[in-house]
Amino acid sequence: MISINAAVIDLKRLDLLANSNSLIHSLDARAKVIVTFIFIVSVVSFGKYECARLLPFLIFPVVTILLANLPPLYFVRKIVLLCPFILMVGLFNPVFDRTVLYHIGQIGISGGWVSLASLLIRSILTIGAAFLLVGTTGFTATCQTLERVGIPQFFVVQLLFLHRYLFVLADETSRTSRARELRSCGKKGLGISSFGSLVGHLLLRTWLRAERIHTAMLARGFTGQIHALRQSHFGMYELCFVLGWSLIFISLRMLDIPDALRTLAAGFAQ
Amino acid sequence: MSHHIIEVTKLQHVYPDGTIAIKDVSFRITHGESVAIIGANGAGKSTLLQHLNGSLNATSGQIRIGDTQLTQGTLPNIRRTVGMVFQYPDDQLFMPTVFEDVAFGPLNLGLSGSEIERCVTEALERVGAEHLRAKPPYHLSGGEKKRVAIATVLAMSPDILVMDEPTSGLDPFARRQLISLLRDFKHTKIFTSHDLDMVLDLCQRTIILHEGTVMADGPTSDIFRNETLLSACRLEKPFSMQGCPVCGRT
Ligand SMILES: Nc1ncnc2c1ncn2[C@@H]1O[C@H](COP(=O)(O)OP(=O)(O)OP(=O)(O)O)[C@@H](O)[C@H]1O
Ligand SMILES: [Mg+2]
Numbered sequence: 437m438i439s440i441n442a443a444v445i446d447l448k449r450l451d452l453l454a455n456s457n458s459l460i461h462s463l464d465a466r467a468k469v470i471v472t473f474i475f476i477v478s479v480v481s482f483g484k485y486e487c488a489r490l491l492p493f494l495i496f497p498v499v500t501i502l503l504a505n506l507p508p509l510y511f512v513r514k515i516v517l518l519c520p521f522i523l524m525v526g527l528f529n530p531v532f533d534r535t536v537l538y539h540i541g542q543i544g545i546s547g548g549w550v551s552l553a554s555l556l557i558r559s560i561l562t563i564g565a566a567f568l569l570v571g572t573t574g575f576t577a578t579c580q581t582l583e584r585v586g587i588p589q590f591f592v593v594q595l596l597f598l599h600r601y602l603f604v605l606a607d608e609t610s611r612t613s614r615a616r617e618l619r620s621c622g623k624k625g626l627g628i629s630s631f632g633s634l635v636g637h638l639l640l641r642t643w644l645r646a647e648r649i650h651t652a653m654l655a656r657g658f659t660g661q662i663h664a665l666r667q668s669h670f671g672m673y674e675l676c677f678v679l680g681w682s683l684i685f686i687s688l689r690m691l692d693i694p695d696a697l698r699t700l701a702a703g704f705a706q
Numbered sequence: 707m708s709h710h711i712i713e714v715t716k717l718q719h720v721y722p723d724g725t726i727a728i729k730d731v732s733f734r735i736t737h738g739e740s741v742a743i744i745g746a747n748g749a750g751k752s753t754l755l756q757h758l759n760g761s762l763n764a765t766s767g768q769i770r771i772g773d774t775q776l777t778q779g780t781l782p783n784i785r786r787t788v789g790m791v792f793q794y795p796d797d798q799l800f801m802p803t804v805f806e807d808v809a810f811g812p813l814n815l816g817l818s819g820s821e822i823e824r825c826v827t828e829a830l831e832r833v834g835a836e837h838l839r840a841k842p843p844y845h846l847s848g849g850e851k852k853r854v855a856i857a858t859v860l861a862m863s864p865d866i867l868v869m870d871e872p873t874s875g876l877d878p879f880a881r882r883q884l885i886s887l888l889r890d891f892k893h894t895k896i897f898t899s900h901d902l903d904m905v906l907d908l909c910q911r912t913i914i915l916h917e918g919t920v921m922a923d924g925p926t927s928d929i930f931r932n933e934t935l936l937s938a939c940r941l942e943k944p945f946s947m948q949g950c951p952v953c954g955r956t
Contacts, residue, residue, distance in 0.1 A: 454802075655759055656785075
């Protein structure tokens, strides 16, 4: 349970990172949302067996981390934690898809393994990009921008609340389980029976507390309108940022860079 | 200025589980008054206060703030007039940093840029929490949270200040600071407290709530001299009115 708490504190750190100052942080949030969107669409639109051509897309997260002065290890750790879940999604690909696509020496690599690898790379890229967006913009500002670019307000406010409820749930979980640990005298509590009532209790408490927080938001004039602190406008910088990255993503999507390199290398070799 | 008047008529509140927390409460608080609502644990103080800005809906009875009746339609305006500090600061702080949290209300009021900066800084200074501005609220101590929660409300410059146990959990210095801050706040203010010395210090008028009904409503000094009334409501005289524990003199 301590670990759940640690993981969430870690997530909260993402929001705090958004308060630092850098080239990327000071960009208008709309520019970052648009670039992230184009990035995700380019990555996702590749065929299901594509691997090599996805790798050059790593340039976007790497450059962003460098320019925004973010701690790279933090993001790597977050993504590694998510890998088991992605693997679970693609677990059965190798079982069902047994057509051999490549040979490495004597061993045939089936389509299932290739598509699993592709899924993994794609998830890492898209989830990483989303993390970086929040880490350089902040969750509130990201939601506000989503609303400004045309996502319905209802939906965006739900997203905002979901994010907040996650923290509330984790907070209540850590408190309740600490209370249980302290009173179970080193034994495993009362086993499954106390665990059942604990979970029920927990959900109720989370719900009530979330309601009280919502009341506090209403008391301070919240009407569904999301306001962000950082004031910025879409200027020349933003335009260059959007055009530059879009150009890179689209060319990476259209041109086969690894293949071109291979041809080039072959040309040199001759 | 009639908009700082609070009028509660025959208020009743029954919680969904059947608990009758407020039975029949009526009072009228006029402009510039400073009123304490005291009573034992579970007397219904928090429940009563939460009606004043529509956080809870009355089962029956009416509330008027200034010239407006409290209804769903007038709620946004009333919430701008009535600033509310809840009993538990954990429920009140929800943004990633203290600064953003204090800025939340003013942003909703339509302020922006340097106005926000100025009004947040001022509110944090008034509660002595300037140094905490970059910290996340969940890393604060209990008393620090309380102070920030008070700042979030001050930043909205409300016309009426409603506070549920503002001094609970504060250290003596912060308590003093808050008392002088409240003394400087010239508008209408209402708060509940178990800190009867503060009540004696700040409020000319006191309302005693007992099991959901008003047991007494009058000048603070009169009420604290009535020992039978106090003990019937599970209360005691403030320490400053009790005899000296060493020599017995008052
Ligand atoms: N959500 C709820 N559902 C049911 N009963 C409630 C609820 N909240 C409070 N009560 C009950 O209503 C009564 C009044 O509670 P309230 O919180 O107003 O007391 P209080 O005067 O603020 O006490 P304290 O001094 O301890 O803060 C109590 O008996 C309490 O058990
Ligand atoms: Mg209370």
